[in-house]
Amino acid sequence: MKSYLDCIPCFFEQALRAGRIATDDEHALKQLMDELGKRLHQISLDSTPPETGRLIYRMVREITGNNDPYRELKLQSTQEALVLYPSLKRIIEESDDSLLTAIRIAIAGNVIDFGVSATFDIEIAIKEALESDFAICDYSAFKDKLVEAENILYVGDNAGETVFDRLLIEQMNKPVTYAVRENPVINDATIEDAVQAGIDKVATIVSSGTDAPGAVLNTCSPEFREMLDQSTFIIAKGQGNYEGLSNEDYLMFFLLKAKCQIIANDLGVTKGDIVLKGINTGT
């Protein structure tokens, strides 16, 4: 997905939100805003939002000297999600369609996103994801392709959300490779976060090589790109991965909650909607 003009004020909001997690020095925060302003003319609307996110969070690290401002918040998110894990597992197992319920739960986990907002309520998100209609629901294609798939490449998104992904992985009964960010960026999951969520018990964890808050291909490692090329069933979680991968040619399913108006517009849905969207499925 390209960037839109409306993304620009939001880039400054994101920088300010991340900057404030890293420091309360108002002078440093103004410097962060100014630096982003100076570089704005280099940011093309043809680039994807996570490419700019990568630039922003690099600036946050440089200016504040804090390499991983979200570390504590990430750990806390994972721990809170692990507390919910047994009850969510039970909901999935007791439901009429365990796979679809696991997909809903995985989407609910996508609300754990400090890039979009400073606050969220995971319990409400679970309730909504279990009860809401999908705005886009390519579940039939998802099931068909899943049956054919020998293995799955699952591109993760945020720490904490990883626990919800684990529940879906456990329902799919296929070998899964779970890709995370190479370096900390916002609250996106790294290998450490995925292990804390217990993903290592159900999948092979790999790095995508990127430090962007989304799988922006030209920032990913050749090994990860090779994996994408070889995969016949790819799940990409969350807005950042949608923004990075939605124009690519892979057979892929996006699981997300449309948390921002711009992405909702791009998908043709309403802000707040839940989405299971397949691309290049041949159907």
Add this chain to the structure above:
Amino acid sequence: MKSYLDCIPCFFEQALRAGRIATDDEHALKQLMDELGKRLHQISLDSTPPETGRLIYRMVREITGNNDPYRELKLQSTQEALVLYPSLKRIIEESDDSLLTAIRIAIAGNVIDFGVSATFDIEIAIKEALESDFAICDYSAFKDKLVEAENILYVGDNAGETVFDRLLIEQMNKPVTYAVRENPVINDATIEDAVQAGIDKVATIVSSGTDAPGAVLNTCSPEFREMLDQSTFIIAKGQGNYEGLSNEDYLMFFLLKAKCQIIANDLGVTKGDIVLKGINTGT
């Protein structure tokens, strides 16, 4: 009022909103964002938001070549307000406290502000202003000082809102000088807009000399500053005038609706609250 870090993303939103009224050329709009970005390091947090507003709308004019993008919207707002005038006049005259009701109506008119949002509902604003409690209500001081005042300096805000101001002016029974912006900026009232609202029938209209969306003193004319110095009863309408004048030493009453979170914080009220705040009243 100084600027806050949270004003910075909002400056970009304001520029985009105004730019879009002036043009639909995406290239020009990106250029507008880029220019604002480049100049951001020159914008001190010690400056007031309307000083930056002035810079932004100058850039909009320069880049889009449109000197008064809100002209049609302003005329439309005034005409719509004039349609409401007779019924509002009746509400004021039939109320137990006509002066206070006229103040409430004048505050309701403050919702006509394209600088804060692209949409608003004036009928709802009137209902709310008539029924809501004031978050700050220095009405007692307002009445006392009004009795003593020989004349009134009324610093207007937006076109259309001018009609609501006229209703308050008609209730005060004192000679009123009504100050407007020198040049078009957002939908702020100029002399032309004030005349269209019929302010010339109830007050002497003067220019404050500024092209900022608020009475920022160092951008106002010496004549207007002299007027402020000489006045013993000043009414300043709206957020822009509050931002420009709240730290000055004049005896002054601010009438506004707190439409943005930052101003609400500065005033110690909740966003959406209505405010009648006196400063330097000696009480």
